[in-house]
Amino acid sequence: MLYGSGTYHDRRGAAAADIIAARVPLIAGATGMYSWLHVEDAASAALAALERGAPGIYNVVDDEPAPQPEWLPVLAQALRAETPPAAETAPPLEAPEMSLRGGSNAKAKRELGWRPRYASWREGFALSLA
Numbered sequence: 001m002l003y004g005s006g007t008y009h010d011r012r013g014a015a016a017a018d019i020i021a022a023r024v025p026l027i028a029g030a031t032g033m034y035s036w037l038h039v040e041d042a043a044s045a046a047l048a049a050l051e052r053g054a055p056g057i058y059n060v061v062d063d064e065p066a067p068q069p070e071w072l073p074v075l076a077q078a079l080r081a082e083t084p085p086a087a088e089t090a091p092p093l094e095a096p097e098m099s100l101r102g103g104s105n106a107k108a109k110r111e112l113g114w115r116p117r118y119a120s121w122r123e124g125f126a127l128s129l130a
Contacts, residue, residue, distance in 0.1 A: 003121070004039035004128050009075065011129060016079050019072070025087040030068045033102030035061035036121035038128060048112040058108040064120040065102025071121055078125035 003009035009016050018024050037060060045060040072084050108114045118124030 001034050001036045002039050002042060003036060003075075003124065007039055009129070011079060016129075019076050019084065020079055020081040022082060022085055024072065024084055026072055026084040027068055027087050032100035033065040033067055034071060034100055035059075035065045035103040036071070036124065037061050037116070038118045038124045041116040041118060044117070045108055045112070045114050048108070048114040052112050054111065058112065059103040059105055060108050060114075061103040061105050062116045062118060062120055062124065063105065064122070066121065071125075074122055075125050075129070078129040080130065 001009070006013075008014050015024075041062070042060060045058070049058060076082065076084050105114075105116070118127070
């Protein structure tokens with residue numbers, strides 16, 4: 001999930017507009033893990049891969065995957081939006097093969113010497129989206 005200037009989660013982006021308009025409900029009990037990444041961190045990881053990377057696949061995410069009930073209120077606050085409304089109905093049970101697990105950036109850190117500028121979406125949202 002990219003955030004920062006020019007993304008859907010930028011103050012002018014479509015996802016941010018939905019959050020600001022209270023069209024994204026908080027799903028209590030949701031357990032799918034989301035991995036976030038600031039666009040500047042994505043660019044620095046791509047550069048590191050070009051300069052130092054061996055051929056292969058690298059997960060490029062911040063250090064803190066989190067479920068929607070944890071990150072949505074923080075994102076809303078960074079966007080200066082109201083606290084997201086709770087969902088009116090309980091979500092359907094998540095099928096194990098459909099759940100989000102969150103990514104690990106360990107290989108990118110180890111093999112590329114890469115570190116995200118925003119180690120957590122918590123600081124990234126607050127510093128780059130307000």
